[in-house]
Amino acid sequence: MFKIKGKIIDSSSRLVMGILNLTPDSFFAGSRQAGATQLLQSAEKMILEGTDMLDLGAVSTRPGAVKVAEEAEFERLIPAVKLLAKHFPDVIFSVDTWRSNIAKAAVDEGADVVNDISAGVFDPKMLDFIASQDIPYIIMHIEGTPETMQIKPIENRVIDVVNTFLTQRISMLEALGASRIIADPGFGFGKSLQSNFELLQKLDTIRVKDYPLLVGLSRKSMIYKYFNSTPEDALNGTTALNMAALLKGANILRVHDVKEAKETVKLYNMLQQD
Numbered sequence: 001m002f003k004i005k006g007k008i009i010d011s012s013s014r015l016v017m018g019i020l021n022l023t024p025d026s027f028f029a030g031s032r033q034a035g036a037t038q039l040l041q042s043a044e045k046m047i048l049e050g051t052d053m054l055d056l057g058a059v060s061t062r063p064g065a066v067k068v069a070e071e072a073e074f075e076r077l078i079p080a081v082k083l084l085a086k087h088f089p090d091v092i093f094s095v096d097t098w099r100s101n102i103a104k105a106a107v108d109e110g111a112d113v114v115n116d117i118s119a120g121v122f123d124p125k126m127l128d129f130i131a132s133q134d135i136p137y138i139i140m141h142i143e144g145t146p147e148t149m150q151i152k153p154i155e156n157r158v159i160d161v162v163n164t165f166l167t168q169r170i171s172m173l174e175a176l177g178a179s180r181i182i183a184d185p186g187f188g189f190g191k192s193l194q195s196n197f198e199l200l201q202k203l204d205t206i207r208v209k210d211y212p213l214l215v216g217l218s219r220k221s222m223i224y225k226y227f228n229s230t231p232e233d234a235l236n237g238t239t240a241l242n243m244a245a246l247l248k249g250a251n252i253l254r255v256h257d258v259k260e261a262k263e264t265v266k267l268y269n270m271l272q273q274d
Contacts, residue, residue, distance in 0.1 A: 002180040004092050004112050004136055007052065009182070011210045013251040014268060015053065016261045017094065018046035019218065022058040022076045023068075036083055043084055047091060049258040053113070056080055057096030061117055061146045061189075070099055078105050085110025094138065100125040107135060113182075117142050117189065119169040131176035138182040138214055139173075141165045143190025150190065158195040159202050162186070166208050182252065183207075184214040188221060196222040200241060203248035215245045216254035218261075239264055247271075 001010035009015070020042055043054060058076035059068045077095060084093060094113035095106040100123050103114045112135075119139035120126040130137045141162045143154050154161055162185045173181055185206050187196050199206075200217075207213060217223070223237035224230055239260050242253050246268040255261040 002136065004053075005090065007092060009136070009180075009212055009251075011207070011212055011249075011251060013212055014246060014265045015252045016051050016258055016265060017053045017055050017214070017252055017254045018051040018258045019254060019256050020046075020054055020056050020080075021060075022056060022080055023060040039080055039083065040087060043088060043091075046258045047088060050262045051258045052252075053092035053094055054084070055094040055096055055115055055254060056084070056111075059097070061096075066147065070101065073097065073099065073102055074105065077102060078109055081106045081111050082109040098122040098126065100129045104129055107133070112136060113138065116140065117186070119165070120172075127173060127176055127178070131173060131178040134178055134180055136180040136182065137173070137178060138184055139166065139169050140184035140189065141186040153190050153192045154195050155192050156195075158191055158199050159205055162199065163206060163208070166206070170208050170211065182212045182214050184216065187215060187217050193222055193225060200244060200248065203245060203250065207249065212251040213249060214252040214254055215242075215250045217241045217245060218255040218257065235260060243268060
């Protein structure tokens with residue numbers, strides 16, 4: 001258990017993280033923020049809908065996404081962190097980056113959490129930075145990189161692969177002195193359609209040392225490809241799978257649609273009452 005701005009984060013939490021994309025090419029067009037005014041409006045809307053935290057990303061990690069230069073990520077992300085931290089100082093902000101220099105700059109400007117899709121693999125300096133400050137850190141499993149992850153996605157033994165990876169990275173972090181860790185199994189990041197559903201079906205076996213578990217299922221291809229539709233048509237499927245994730249032990253839902261996710265959490269909580 002640990003706290004971020006007074007909010008308890010542990011294995012009994014059922015929280016919602018709202019996604020704010022600062023990229024021009026995010027897979028879900030509805031999440032893209034065009035300028036400071038829209039960013040502030042979107043953040044305020046999510047806050048009013050009850051989000052527990054906001055996650056800002058300035059680099060698309062959709063399948064096939066090309067790597068963005070560090071300077072471009074900095075120019076997109078850091079002013080946005082500074083702006084939101086100024087306007088909403090009581091809100092928990094996470095930055096979605098795998099670069100330690102970007103993470104440090106974001107934390108200096110008011111970010112509270114670092115959300116790293118590579119768990120420190122893409123930038124070996126990240127773990128030392130996280131441990132030196134004991135910053136809340138979300139580690140995710142990815143097979144390959146965003147550019148390559150769907151060329152040969154995991155077809156078999158996905159539970160073993162994800163568990164082994166998360167356990168190893170958590171042990172490395174603990175050895176360095178980090179303790180405020182959140183684990184993300186990485187739905188859609190280098191897994192086949194069937195492996196994604198197996199991961200969700202057996203999500204309750206992913207828990208590592210009682211650390212909180214974050215899931216990002218929102219409008220992903222495991223939903224819209226299954227129905228032969230688009231991300232724009234995947235809200236209902238997202239809600240259904242978010243409930244399944246909660247029932248399997250998910251602690252944080254990372255979503256594009258805060259209102260619907262908060263309602264899902266409230267219904268889940270009703271189901272748990274005696």
